[in-house]
Amino acid sequence: MDFKHHSLSRENHIDLYRSLLKPRLIEEKMLILLRQGKISKWFSGIGQEAIAIGVTKALNKEEYILPMHRNLGVFTERGIPLYRLFSQWQGKSNGFTKGRDRSFHFGTQEYKIIGMISHLGPQLGVADGIALAHKLKNEKAVTAVFTGEGGTSEGDFHEALNIASVWQLPVLFCVENNGYGLSTPVSEQFNCEHIADKGKGYGMESHIIEGNNIVEVFTKMKEIAEEVRENPRPVLIEFKTFRRRGHEEASGTKYVPEELMDYWEKQDPVENYELFLLESEFITREEISKFKSDIKSEINEHLKRTNKEPSIEPDEKLELEDVYQQFTLDEHQKPSHKIEMRFIDAISKGLEQSMEKYKTMVIMGQDIAEYGGVFKITDGFVEKFGKDRVRNTPICESAIVSAAMGLSIQDIKSVVEMQFSDFVTSGFNPIANYLAKVHYRWGQKADVVIRMPCGAGVGAGPFHSQTNEAWFTKIPGLKVVYPSSPQDAKGLLAAAIEDPNPVLFFEHKALYRSIREDVYEDYFSIEIGKANLLKEGKGITVITFGAAVHWALEVLERCPEISAEVLDLRSLSPLDETAIFTSVKKTGKVIILQEDSLFGGIASDISALISEHCFEYLDAPIKRVASLSTPIPFAKELEDQYLAKLKFENELKRLNNY
Ligand SMILES: Cc1ncc(C[n+]2csc(CCOP(=O)(O)OP(=O)(O)O)c2C)c(N)n1
Numbered sequence: 001m002d003f004k005h006h007s008l009s010r011e012n013h014i015d016l017y018r019s020l021l022k023p024r025l026i027e028e029k030m031l032i033l034l035r036q037g038k039i040s041k042w043f044s045g046i047g048q049e050a051i052a053i054g055v056t057k058a059l060n061k062e063e064y065i066l067p068m069h070r071n072l073g074v075f076t077e078r079g080i081p082l083y084r085l086f087s088q089w090q091g092k093s094n095g096f097t098k099g100r101d102r103s104f105h106f107g108t109q110e111y112k113i114i115g116m117i118s119h120l121g122p123q124l125g126v127a128d129g130i131a132l133a134h135k136l137k138n139e140k141a142v143t144a145v146f147t148g149e150g151g152t153s154e155g156d157f158h159e160a161l162n163i164a165s166v167w168q169l170p171v172l173f174c175v176e177n178n179g180y181g182l183s184t185p186v187s188e189q190f191n192c193e194h195i196a197d198k199g200k201g202y203g204m205e206s207h208i209i210e211g212n213n214i215v216e217v218f219t220k221m222k223e224i225a226e227e228v229r230e231n232p233r234p235v236l237i238e239f240k241t242f243r244r245r246g247h248e249e250a251s252g253t254k255y256v257p258e259e260l261m262d263y264w265e266k267q268d269p270v271e272n273y274e275l276f277l278l279e280s281e282f283i284t285r286e287e288i289s290k291f292k293s294d295i296k297s298e299i300n301e302h303l304k305r306t307n308k309e310p311s312i313e314p315d316e317k318l319e320l321e322d323v324y325q326q327f328t329l330d331e332h333q334k335p336s337h338k339i340e341m342r343f344i345d346a347i348s349k350g351l352e353q354s355m356e357k358y359k360t361m362v363i364m365g366q367d368i369a370e371y372g373g374v375f376k377i378t379d380g381f382v383e384k385f386g387k388d389r390v391r392n393t394p395i396c397e398s399a400i401v402s403a404a405m406g407l408s409i410q411d412i413k414s415v416v417e418m419q420f421s422d423f424v425t426s427g428f429n430p431i432a433n434y435l436a437k438v439h440y441r442w443g444q445k446a447d448v449v450i451r452m453p454c455g456a457g458v459g460a461g462p463f464h465s466q467t468n469e470a471w472f473t474k475i476p477g478l479k480v481v482y483p484s485s486p487q488d489a490k491g492l493l494a495a496a497i498e499d500p501n502p503v504l505f506f507e508h509k510a511l512y513r514s515i516r517e518d519v520y521e522d523y524f525s526i527e528i529g530k531a532n533l534l535k536e537g538k539g540i541t542v543i544t545f546g547a548a549v550h551w552a553l554e555v556l557e558r559c560p561e562i563s564a565e566v567l568d569l570r571s572l573s574p575l576d577e578t579a580i581f582t583s584v585k586k587t588g589k590v591i592i593l594q595e596d597s598l599f600g601g602i603a604s605d606i607s608a609l610i611s612e613h614c615f616e617y618l619d620a621p622i623k624r625v626a627s628l629s630t631p632i633p634f635a636k637e638l639e640d641q642y643l644a645k646l647k648f649e650n651e652l653k654r655l656n657n658y
């Protein structure tokens, strides 16, 4: 290993060496604590420290780094007090997650570190979003994101690199190729010589760096970072290194050939550098001992502090409160004048007014710019707000949702349009695992609205007709809004955008051009979580939402003899339980109508809630009416048979006569 470099003074070398030592000595201590059962899991980075340290040193302190599970050096190099790290690993309240997540699964805006989620890949798209924000703000800054070579097999890697290249984002994609992903060797992970070769496929500059040589890592990364700040673009960097211990400490290394271990032991980044510093007479053995004992006493002192910290006292109320960021709606709104709008116009106008209100807000989606989106909701937006804020995306749902998360980390609101709500499956992972959980985990907001054009009745078959709200109402941390009228759609969309929490906003396609009413022209928002009593009655409560509201009203129009209340839920999460219970207690009979197929839909939970809270008030069994338990068919005759719409009238009459 060659450690000579013209740009480095003796002081620079010593500084690099001391930084390199720190994660090594902390790890050695952690391995002891692990054996004593004091920490739960440990992912060792021994032998790979030069990468985390070199990359972090090459960046400015205000530039974001997104590390992975072996990158302790990122955390030490950013100067996080060790007791906070130890507390994090021991699940104490003065860690970074109040005991809610383990090891390196946290971020901190204070140190500009954005930690991973277990799923590895989403980290890369989040870096895209952070870098996009720098670019939009005209800041000369790079963002560095880490992944192992195993993680590069995930679709997220492909999507994130593709987006970064198409948008020329200043991201340094740092791949630590350490030979294994858990027990899987590189030969079973990918079939090309170097991961760096993939850069060409993305139209991206790439480099191979000797990952165990701190001087090479630091000087090359510094040079690359300087160039990228001036000339924003993504760069793929493959660091050749090796994982010297098990995937995590309990899993061992039996499957690793001994020769490989022996070879890489000789490539140790700390020992080789130490030798160079001694031979160059930059440092003496006494100095080395002094550095080591200084770090060891720092470790011991901080461990004492962590050990004194009391264990967490579980507080159910606090746990529930922290799932969402608290906020209050903008109160300065006095809309007065109404004009007639179709459902689709209301959404378009609402979106446009939010773009005017929030000057940095970004909209992203497929074909939404010049083309105006497949439903033309964003028609004319690009002329008004420009291509920076109205962004066509490649077909990369997952990394776009992750990028929206990155924008939120940089305090920029965004709205992501799913072309059809069905396609959200391709972006499900970051929604369910990143956006939904990030506030609870480490207090970071995910200020993202995902627009979901959904629903059947348009003869579009199994992949363009689903109403998939139940996939999301299950997940704490998300809000799920589902308007049925133009006025609600405009006001609730504005509220969803004001809200700093992640909101899935369902827009029924069949309503887009079929429903119209007078709507406030000026900006206004409607509080999320409040149901709307559309019609009062005495005999039956009809609970429903979305297009089914109109099915119910249509039937009731035909059956004036039935005195029914119609409760339009408007929001499924949070759910207005008070409105539900109040109405059911008044009428004593309830029918819940949902467009989705029956099992596991929101109607089931509402039914359970009513039976738990209103049992004594019920005069008949609770009835759920939903669509058939099949995928949604294409042919009109089959779709009609599938939908709950035609079944509702009979069930309503039956309940009325009960
Ligand atoms: C989506 C997903 N699949 C599988 C896993 C389990 N898992 C965690 S780390 C890991 C190996 C990662 O290998 P690599 O990216 O090379 O990183 P390294 O551990 O070698 O640093 C696996 C399979 C996971 N966490 N997430």
Ligand SMILES: [Mg+2]
Binding pocket: 148, 149, 150, 176, 177, 178, 179, 180, 181, 182, 243
């Ligand atoms: Mg690996």
